[in-house]
Amino acid sequence: xxxxxxxxxxxxxxxxxxxxxxxxxxxxxxxxxxxxxxxxxxxxxxxxxxxxxxxxxxxxxxxxxxxxxxxxxxxxxxxxxxxxxxxxxxxxxxxxxxxxxxxxxxxxxxxxxxxxxxxxxxxxxxxxxxxxxxxxxxxxxxxxxxxxxxxxxxxxxxxxxxxxxxxxxxxxxxxxxxxxxxxxxxxxxxxxxxxxxxxxxxxxxxxxxxxxxxx
Numbered sequence: 001x002x003x004x005x006x007x008x009x010x011x012x013x014x015x016x017x018x019x020x021x022x023x024x025x026x027x028x029x030x031x032x033x034x035x036x037x038x039x040x041x042x043x044x045x046x047x048x049x050x051x052x053x054x055x056x057x058x059x060x061x062x063x064x065x066x067x068x069x070x071x072x073x074x075x076x077x078x079x080x081x082x083x084x085x086x087x088x089x090x091x092x093x094x095x096x097x098x099x100x101x102x103x104x105x106x107x108x109x110x111x112x113x114x115x116x117x118x119x120x121x122x123x124x125x126x127x128x129x130x131x132x133x134x135x136x137x138x139x140x141x142x143x144x145x146x147x148x149x150x151x152x153x154x155x156x157x158x159x160x161x162x163x164x165x166x167x168x169x170x171x172x173x174x175x176x177x178x179x180x181x182x183x184x185x186x187x188x189x190x191x192x193x194x195x196x197x198x199x200x201x202x203x204x205x206x207x208x209x210x211x212x213x214x215x
Contacts, residue, residue, distance in 0.1 A: 024051075046072075049206060050209070064089075066083075066084065067092075069149050084115060089116075134158065143181040147191060168208035
């Protein structure tokens with residue numbers, strides 16, 4: 001069994017977890033396949049297990065407004081949108097304009113196109129112009145800017161709101177950082193841990209998922 005570098009737990013345990021997780025909906029199966037066929041770096045996709053975790057957390061939080069930093073092909077956005085209350089909206093930011101057509105196609109297929117607003121461009125430029133009333137933020141974009149995204153996201157988050165940050169274990173390399181991406185992620189984890197404005201838990205789900213709540 002080949003180990004996915006984004007999964008740090010034993011591959012057999014991960015396979016067992018996948019088999020005991022609600023099956024992937026058909027629209028996400030299709031998106032998963034098309035991403036692997038057509039798009040570079042398909043491992044960036046959230047995938048079945050993490051996607052289901054995102055969906056469940058969103059349903060528990062019942063957000064009115066969600067901010068996602070890093071759309072990729074739209075898999076995680078579709079999962080997160082499942083938890084929106086009636087009249088809620090999701091704002092998702094993607095830097096790669098070439099993915100827009102594919103993202104919008106699957107938003108339509110998943111029935112979320114009326115509540116999912118796709119913003120194409122530099123997230124660091126877009127986020128300051130958004131309202132300061134998000135209930136849930138998901139960060140899964142370029143790692144070099146993770147601290148910048150966290151800082152901006154916390155400003156946009158309601159008191160009592162939640163932030164989810166993906167890849168916070170980075171294939172376990174955070175234990176001994178030797179490259180810039182890993183150093184930034186490790187620094188982010190330390191920053192969150194010392195930030196008195198939040199309470200947090202780092203979960204060993206796939207490649208690490210940081211969950212934090214704004215006090």
